[in-house]
Amino acid sequence: MLAVSDLHVSYGAINALSGVTFRIPKGAIVTLIGGNGAGKTTTLRTISGLLRPKRGTVTFKDEGISNLPAHAIVSRGLCHVPEGRMVFSNLSVEENLAMGAYLQRDRARIAETRAYVFSVFPRLQERLRQVAGTLSGGEQQMLAIGRALMGNPSFLMLDEPSLGIAPRLIATIFEKIVEINRSHGITILLVEQNANLALEVSSYAYVLETGRVVMEGPSDQLKHDPQLRATYLGG
Numbered sequence: 001m002l003a004v005s006d007l008h009v010s011y012g013a014i015n016a017l018s019g020v021t022f023r024i025p026k027g028a029i030v031t032l033i034g035g036n037g038a039g040k041t042t043t044l045r046t047i048s049g050l051l052r053p054k055r056g057t058v059t060f061k062d063e064g065i066s067n068l069p070a071h072a073i074v075s076r077g078l079c080h081v082p083e084g085r086m087v088f089s090n091l092s093v094e095e096n097l098a099m100g101a102y103l104q105r106d107r108a109r110i111a112e113t114r115a116y117v118f119s120v121f122p123r124l125q126e127r128l129r130q131v132a133g134t135l136s137g138g139e140q141q142m143l144a145i146g147r148a149l150m151g152n153p154s155f156l157m158l159d160e161p162s163l164g165i166a167p168r169l170i171a172t173i174f175e176k177i178v179e180i181n182r183s184h185g186i187t188i189l190l191v192e193q194n195a196n197l198a199l200e201v202s203s204y205a206y207v208l209e210t211g212r213v214v215m216e217g218p219s220d221q222l223k224h225d226p227q228l229r230a231t232y233l234g235g
């Protein structure tokens, strides 16, 4: 469904990605793991059209998208839940969700999607009128994911959904990620520093180090890889 090939991206003189290649089949949860500064966020921002690659291509549903503007990529069904959640903190939960549906025209479909989002995250329905900035970190993450779902994506990219969230809610959010994949067949690219969790919910994983893929394989194999365990899973 998505193929990234030989992606090179730099910020001025700093090379953030030096030839990143991976592919994600339809219906899968694939994870990209790596430490701080490895290039995970840069990869997602490039796929979303927020950064332009110096070299390489991004192909989504057999179409080259690396030269498309970000809004055109979203409208093709590829949504990005950014690192740090980035909800509109002065708007209510309801208004945040409405923003996620800004490209949708069919009112009945919007209502249907809203009902689906509430079925996944009942807490969002309970807090509909609450201002997003006063939600807990975990609730804001739910809202960020819910807002992305309002755009009816076929492909969802999640940038470190576990970051800065209470452990109790992390488990919930990962269960929901699996539920979204299973119930709606949404393909998911999950970016995580938390390799343990990411390998638990994904079927295939790529390991990124200083802008390069240094290892890849089925998640249940990588979980037992001694080198990976030593570096990312605390031995």
Ligand SMILES: Nc1ncnc2c1ncn2[C@@H]1O[C@H](COP(=O)(O)OP(=O)(O)O)[C@@H](O)[C@H]1O
Pocket (backbone or CB within 6 Å): 011, 014, 015, 016, 034, 035, 036, 037, 038, 039, 040, 041, 042, 043
């Ligand atoms: N806006 C920026 N300006 C300059 N360098 C950046 C910027 N954003 C990221 N970088 C650098 O690019 C590299 C990859 O960063 P990033 O993609 O954010 O990694 P990760 O998400 O894996 O932590 C790092 O060396 C980082 O310092």
Ligand SMILES: [Mg+2]
Pocket (backbone or CB within 6 Å): 040, 041, 042, 083, 160
């Ligand atoms: Mg990052």
